[in-house]
Every structure is written in structure tokens, then in C-alpha cells.
Amino acid sequence: MSRVHPAGGRHADILPEDHPAGPAEDLNALDVRVWPRNAVREDGAMTVGGVDVRDLAREYGTPLYVYDEDDVRGRMREYAAAFHDGDVHYAGKAFLCGAMVKWLNEEGLGLDVCSGGELAVALAAGFPTERITLHGSNKAPWELEKALEVGVGRIVLDSFEEIARLGYLAQERGVRPKVMVRVTTGVEAHTHEFIATAHDDQKFGFSRSSGAALEAVRRVVALEQLELVGLHSHIGSQIFDVDGFEVAAHRLAELLVAIRDEHGVELPELDLGGGYGIAYLPDEEPHDPKAIADGLREIVARECRAYGLAMPRLTVEPGRAIVGPGGVTLYEVGTVKDVEGLRTYVSVDGGMSDNLRTALYGAEYTGVLASRSSDARPMLSRLVGKHCESGDIVVRDLWFPEDIAAGDLVAVAATGAYCRSMASNYNHVPKPAVVAVKDGRSRVIVRREGVEDLLRLDAEVEA
Ligand SMILES: Cc1ncc(COP(=O)(O)O)c(C=O)c1O
Numbered sequence: 029m030s031r032v033h034p035a036g037g038r039h040a041d042i043l044p045e046d047h048p049a050g051p052a053e054d055l056n057a058l059d060v061r062v063w064p065r066n067a068v069r070e071d072g073a074m075t076v077g078g079v080d081v082r083d084l085a086r087e088y089g090t091p092l093y094v095y096d097e098d099d100v101r102g103r104m105r106e107y108a109a110a111f112h113d114g115d116v117h118y119a120g121k122a123f124l125c126g127a128m129v130k131w132l133n134e135e136g137l138g139l140d141v142c143s144g145g146e147l148a149v150a151l152a153a154g155f156p157t158e159r160i161t162l163h164g165s166n167k168a169p170w171e172l173e174k175a176l177e178v179g180v181g182r183i184v185l186d187s188f189e190e191i192a193r194l195g196y197l198a199q200e201r202g203v204r205p206k207v208m209v210r211v212t213t214g215v216e217a218h219t220h221e222f223i224a225t226a227h228d229d230q231k232f233g234f235s236r237s238s239g240a241a242l243e244a245v246r247r248v249v250a251l252e253q254l255e256l257v258g259l260h261s262h263i264g265s266q267i268f269d270v271d272g273f274e275v276a277a278h279r280l281a282e283l284l285v286a287i288r289d290e291h292g293v294e295l296p297e298l299d300l301g302g303g304y305g306i307a308y309l310p311d312e313e314p315h316d317p318k319a320i321a322d323g324l325r326e327i328v329a330r331e332c333r334a335y336g337l338a339m340p341r342l343t344v345e346p347g348r349a350i351v352g353p354g355g356v357t358l359y360e361v362g363t364v365k366d367v368e369g370l371r372t373y374v375s376v377d378g379g380m381s382d383n384l385r386t387a388l389y390g391a392e393y394t395g396v397l398a399s400r401s402s403d404a405r406p407m408l409s410r411l412v413g414k415h416c417e418s419g420d421i422v423v424r425d426l427w428f429p430e431d432i433a434a435g436d437l438v439a440v441a442a443t444g445a446y447c448r449s450m451a452s453n454y455n456h457v458p459k460p461a462v463v464a465v466k467d468g469r470s471r472v473i474v475r476r477e478g479v480e481d482l483l484r485l486d487a488e489v490e491a
Pocket residue numbers: 119121122140163225262264265266301302303304345346347348349445
């Protein structure tokens with residue numbers, strides 16, 4: 029099936045039925061909804077944080093992850109202000125490095141880590157341990173021990189084995205950590221199957237419907253060594269619709285009542301996780317942090333009133349919404365291949381090793397020719413990487429000007445979350461550097477890997 033796109037341009041006559049949109053009126057425009065707040069074009073080329081992308085590519089090479097520091101810090105501040113009466117624990121899995129930890133500390137946020145590795149980054153960068161929450165669906169004993177040794181603020185319990193293990197380790201050490209029980213509320217979040225986390229048939233948390241959540245609470249309460257402070261729920265990621273949060277809050281409130289009735293305690297904290305969607309495409313409308321905070325507060329307050337409970341202190345754990353929109357990935361075009369009658373494949377010097385999300389979730393992105401502007405006609409394109417997989421797609425459908433060519437720089441929007449943190453070395457491709465830009469200056473915050481770094485780990489080759 030095909031239809032002719034009225035804007036014309038190469039391949040416009042084969043625009044697939046399911047293609048989300050035709051070409052923008054101006055292919056050079058940088059829509060504020062998807063690009064970092066400080067991204068503009070100057071003399072044709074894109075600048076981020078006042079730095080020309082051509083200078084970034086010359087100085088640091090490509091592919092390159094670029095973070096607009098003011099954008100990221102601005103979102104941290106907005107979330108902290110919106111949840112002024114609660115806690116915002118940034119989910120480090122979205123992107124973590126020493127600079128991020130320092131920004132979080134300076135902006136007064138907390139940090140959610142889900143492995144000993146993430147915890148190590150936080151500790152190395154001097155993050156206050158009482159503002160750290162340790163997550164993880166299968167924490168190793170050494171990770172639990174490390175958390176107890178440094179005194180993290182809270183540990184979120186995810187399995188019966190872990191309750192027993194942590195109780196034992198805490199007793200050995202003579203400490204009494206604060207813990208939460210992660211509840212699988214049975215909510216079917218409207219998002220990709222792989223990033224929904226609260227329906228019954230998956231690995232996270234204790235199921236509410238089977239009674240496992242209340243049994244977990246019973247076991248924790250029975251262990252003197254653990255201080256139960258609340259329940260935790262994370263329904264999934266890249267969610268726009270508040271219904272799921274409402275249902276989760278309602279089910280959690282019912283559990284809080286059951287806990288009060290059985291144990292005579294009202295738990296003082298409630299962690300509702302993260303999951304707030306961001307715009308990857310210009311037609312997506314994310315909620316602003318204040319609307320999210322007001323909405324969640326209202327939902328929980330309503331449930332508490334209905335059940336006669338005191339309002340617990342709310343914690344949220346946004347990752348993507350803080351760091352996603354402020355990041356872009358810069359690539360250099362290597363080849364442009366016109367597949368007659370279908371589309372044009374524009375290949376860049378990275379791909380699924382620096383952004384797995386398209387291959388893994390069918391995620392959608394948008395991108396532009398960034399090193400210059402062009403008035404050439406739009407051409408239906410697919411931005412692909414250099415890996416040996418036909419699924420190595422960065423942007424499935426996008427419109428580039430017909431004159432795009434080898435040596436041009438392309439920028440892909442909203443790649444600040446879950447791109448560097450999910451990067452791999454597939455095909456022995458080293459991971460790109462990460463730079464922060466601000467007020468016309470740039471600096472490396474994570475160094476580029478080299479092939480020598482990969483060889484260094486190979487026990488049977490000489491590096
Ligand atoms: C427990 C928990 N909290 C917070 C997050 C952050 O999610 P997001 O980046 O969608 O806000 C995740 C990831 O999905 C998570 O598993």
C-alpha cells in the first residue's frame with residue numbers, strides 16, 4: 029500500500045501507509061519539543077549549548093553523545109520543585125556518570141541505583157549515601173553488603189530470598205536498614221511490553237493479586253533487623269496516560285489498609301516509581317512535572333481520604349524525563365544508498381551499539397542534517413548504522429534533504445536516556461564519548477573507548 033505525499037520529493041510517491049508523518053515544512057527546523065532547550069541553528073549548522081556541532085565533531089570525533097547541561101539541570105530543578113513535599117530519586121539506569129551524580133547532588137535530588145556498579149559511580153562521585161535507594165530484581169549478596177556498609181537510605185526488596193538474605197546480613201553487621209516492598213500492582217501500562225513492569229506475568233516485585241505482597245510485608249515485619257518504611261510500585265516506562273498510576277495508587281492504598289489492619293502500623297512512605305513519557309517525535313505531548321506531581325498527589329490523597337489513612341510521603345523515580353530530552357547523538361554520514369523505488373538508506377558511523385532502543389523496542393526517533401542547512405527536496409530515508417544486522421536501524425522513517433552526502437553530520441534527538449547506558453561493543457565497536465555543553469563551552473564527561481580498551485580485556489591477545 030502506498031500513497032503520494034503532497035509535499036513531493038524523492039520517494040514521496042511510496043510513502044508507506046503506516047508512516048507516522050510526511051516531511052516537515054522546513055527540514056531544517058529544530059522542533060523545541062524534541063530537541064534540547066538550547067539547540068538552535070546558527071549560520072545553517074546546529075549548535076547545542078552555544079557550541080557548533082561541527083566543532084564538537086572535530087574536537088571529539090563521532091559518534092558522540094552530547095548533553096545540554098542546562099536542559100538536564102533545569103529538568104532536575106523542575107522535578108524537585110514540583111515534588112517539594114516529597115522526594116525525587118533520579119533513576120540512574122537512564123544515564124549515569126560522575127558529572128550526572130554531581131549535578132544531582134548540587135540540585136538536591138536523590139538517586140536510585142539498581143546495581144553495585146551504579147552504586148560505585150555514586151560513591152566515587154561523593155553522593156550522600158542517605159539519599160540513595162538500592163533497587164534490583166536479583167541483588168547479589170555483595171551488592172547488599174556494600175549497601176549496608178555505606179548506609180544507603182533505602183533498599184527496595186524484590187523477592188522472598190532477598191528478604192531473608194538482607195535480614196541475615198543486617199543482623200551480622202548489627203544495622204537496621206530502611207526497606208520498602210516492591211509491589212506488582214497488576215497494572216497493564218500502555219507502553220511497549222518490554223518496558224511495562226507491573227502486570228502479573230513478569231519478574232519484578234511481589235504480586236498483589238496472589239497475596240505475595242502481603243506475605244512479603246509479614247516476613248519483613250517479623251525480622252527485627254529490617255525497618256519497613258513503605259511500599260514501592262513502578263508500572264513501566266514512557267507512559268503518557270495517568271490511568272495506570274491511578275489504578276496503582278488505588279491498589280497500594282488497599283494494601284496499606286490491609287497492613288494497618290494486620291500489623292497496626294501506617295507506613296509513612298510511598299514510592300510510585302518513574303515512567304513519565306517524553307517526546308521522541310514532535311507530535312508527542314509529555315506532561316510537565318508540576319502537572320504530574322499535582323496529579324499523583326491528588327490521586328494518593330483521594331485514596332487516603334477514602335480509607336482514613338494519613339498521607340504518606342511520596343517519592344518518584346524519573347529517569348528518562350530528566351535526562352532524555354537534553355541529549356542528542358551526533359553521527360557522521362558514511363554512505364548514502366538509494367534503494368530504487370523504496371527509500372534511501374543513510375548509513376552512519378554508529379548504530380545499534382550506541383542506541384539499541386530502535387532494534388529492541390521499535391522505538392521511534394527523529395533526526396536532522398546538522399552540519400548545514402539545505403533547501404533540497406525531502407527524501408524518505410532510513411538512518412542505519414554500521415553493524416552487521418539488518419535490524420541495525422537508528423531511525424526507521426525520516427526525511428532528509430536529497431543532497432545529504434558522506435561527511436555530513438546528522439543529529440538524532442532525545443537520546444539522553446537509555447542510549448549510553450544500554451550501549452554495547454557489538455562488532456568490537458568502542459563506545460562513543462559523552463560531552464556536556466553549556467554557555468558556549470564543551471567538556472568530556474565520559475571518555476571515548478578505543479579498540480585498545482577492548483583488546484586490554486582480551487586475555488589471549490597482546491594489547
Ligand atoms: C524501579 C524503577 N524506577 C524508575 C525507573 C525509571 O523509569 P523512567 O526512566 O521511565 O522514568 C525504572 C525504569 O523503568 C525502574 O525500573
